[in-house]
Amino acid sequence: MEEILKATGGVLISGASENLFYGISTDSRLVSKGNIFVALQGERFDGHNFLQEALDKDAAGVLVHDEQKIKQTSVNTAVAVIKVADTLAALGDLAHQWRRKFSIPVVGLTGSSGKTTTKEMMAAIIGQKKNVMKTEGNLNNLIGLPQTIFRINDEYELVILEMGTNTRGEIKRLTQIAEPDIALITNIGPAHLEGFGSIDGVREEKGDLFYNMDKNGIAIINLDDEHVRIIAEKWKGRRITFGMSSNADISVKDIGKNSVKGMCFNLVIGAKMQKVEMKIVGIHHVYNAMAAAATARAVGINDEIITEGLKAFRPFSGRMEIVKLRNGAYLLDDSYNANPSSVREALMTLKDLKNHHNCYVFLGDMLELGEAADKMHRRIGMLIATIGVNALFLQGDFSAVTAAGAMEGGLPSQNIYFSSDSEENMNYLKKNLKKGDWILVKGSRRMKMEKIAAKIYEDFDGEKTGGNNNKKIH
Numbered sequence: 001m002e003e004i005l006k007a008t009g010g011v012l013i014s015g016a017s018e019n020l021f022y023g024i025s026t027d028s029r030l031v032s033k034g035n036i037f038v039a040l041q042g043e044r045f046d047g048h049n050f051l052q053e054a055l056d057k058d059a060a061g062v063l064v065h066d067e068q069k070i071k072q073t074s075v076n077t078a079v080a081v082i083k084v085a086d087t088l089a090a091l092g093d094l095a096h097q098w099r100r101k102f103s104i105p106v107v108g109l110t111g112s113s114g115k116t117t118t119k120e121m122m123a124a125i126i127g128q129k130k131n132v133m134k135t136e137g138n139l140n141n142l143i144g145l146p147q148t149i150f151r152i153n154d155e156y157e158l159v160i161l162e163m164g165t166n167t168r169g170e171i172k173r174l175t176q177i178a179e180p181d182i183a184l185i186t187n188i189g190p191a192h193l194e195g196f197g198s199i200d201g202v203r204e205e206k207g208d209l210f211y212n213m214d215k216n217g218i219a220i221i222n223l224d225d226e227h228v229r230i231i232a233e234k235w236k237g238r239r240i241t242f243g244m245s246s247n248a249d250i251s252v253k254d255i256g257k258n259s260v261k262g263m264c265f266n267l268v269i270g271a272k273m274q275k276v277e278m279k280i281v282g283i284h285h286v287y288n289a290m291a292a293a294a295t296a297r298a299v300g301i302n303d304e305i306i307t308e309g310l311k312a313f314r315p316f317s318g319r320m321e322i323v324k325l326r327n328g329a330y331l332l333d334d335s336y337n338a339n340p341s342s343v344r345e346a347l348m349t350l351k352d353l354k355n356h357h358n359c360y361v362f363l364g365d366m367l368e369l370g371e372a373a374d375k376m377h378r379r380i381g382m383l384i385a386t387i388g389v390n391a392l393f394l395q396g397d398f399s400a401v402t403a404a405g406a407m408e409g410g411l412p413s414q415n416i417y418f419s420s421d422s423e424e425n426m427n428y429l430k431k432n433l434k435k436g437d438w439i440l441v442k443g444s445r446r447m448k449m450e451k452i453a454a455k456i457y458e459d460f461d462g463e464k465t466g467g468n469n470n471k472k473i474h
Helices: 002-008 047-056 087-099 115-126 144-149 170-178 199-211 226-232 283-298 303-312 340-354 370-386 399-408 422-432 450-460
Strands: 011-014 036-038 061-064 080-083 106-110 132-134 158-162 182-185 218-222 238-242 250-253 263-269 272-278 321-324 330-334 359-364 391-395 438-442
Touching: 002 061, 002 080, 002 087, 036 047, 036 087, 047 061, 061 087, 087 144, 087 170, 106 115, 106 170, 106 199, 106 283, 115 132, 115 158, 115 283, 115 303, 144 158, 144 170, 170 199, 182 199, 182 283, 199 226, 218 226, 218 283, 238 250, 238 283, 250 283, 263 283, 263 303, 272 283, 272 303, 283 303, 283 340, 330 340, 330 450, 340 359, 340 370, 340 438, 359 370, 359 422, 370 399, 391 399, 391 422, 422 450, 438 450
Parallel strands: 036 061, 061 080, 106 158, 106 182, 132 158, 182 218, 218 238, 330 438, 359 391, 359 438
Antiparallel strands: 011 080, 250 263, 263 272, 321 330
């Protein structure tokens, strides 16, 4: 308990300071005997309301900022009750203390898009030589990142921590908690503008990863992103660069056209050039591959292993995942999330893939864009029209704005549908979808576009072409 008190600046209001504990929990349902339960409080929940449940499960102690919500008479005197000013801050302080117990390299990465895919590419490469621990799922915020750090133990040789944000100051705090040795900003685009106000605000927030990293760390820099370059001007430490320019430490040449099988390119590392074939599509994923390769170089992985790792990588569900349907058509499932940059990349990839065939787009709103939302949705609508979409299915509050942009770009109004009736949409596809045609499903996370993708899987007996060992989906 003394370590906890020291790390958090907390005050022990009951219990013994010499007591031992085993593990940290923020969910009363998952408390195990000997855990410290941290009573977090948010807009829609208050962990203080579940203190008794944690105690009933033999928690060794509780961390609170409102001791009035715990009945002292019901607390065993052996249980530690620690009061702190802010339980969320205390959770981060505890994670920071735990991280400092290990000398293994820590990679921190953020960006407007591509974080998760790049993280998985890193793991595919570096995992061939080292025991890698990485962020799982979406545990990349002020609650999730500490939970990931608490998993670190002596078995691991490298840690990869993804950092997400939608509010100013989060990346700074996450960087302070994680103390990364290597930092990567994949790119900077118009995401979460509701919280940051402008692209300049996004740049400042993401830049905090470099600004708050130890001066002895290594920055991985995307030379083709003007906002990342602005941030990098302030970084005076070691760096590894990537981009299409021959001036970059890691670059590519001879990028092949997107196809059902994926894409290929020549990866250039210094004076060496090696052919890479990847089971994923989209030029933006070439950038993710370069970023992952640059990070691997920073931890000492050789060129051959980098190439093999990229070849072995497979896309995760809902991230530019190609599914072949029983009638010979294809689904491009990019339903996991969306912002203007990622939607544009998905549409341009769809244009490449469809070739002379028909294509259909299911698009949900792009969220958290603030005052820029109308303009961004209208622009996407215009882009959809230019790539030759045969039918556009829209969902969300900005559907009418997207539709207006599409019609302005030349897509006939009769080709735009606002129905959220999945059976009606599937009936349309069953009547019109032919061999070689393509369907794109895309939208922000809260739009639940994965349900549409799952319905298409189910109705058309889909089979993944690149991931999960081509496992058939029913």
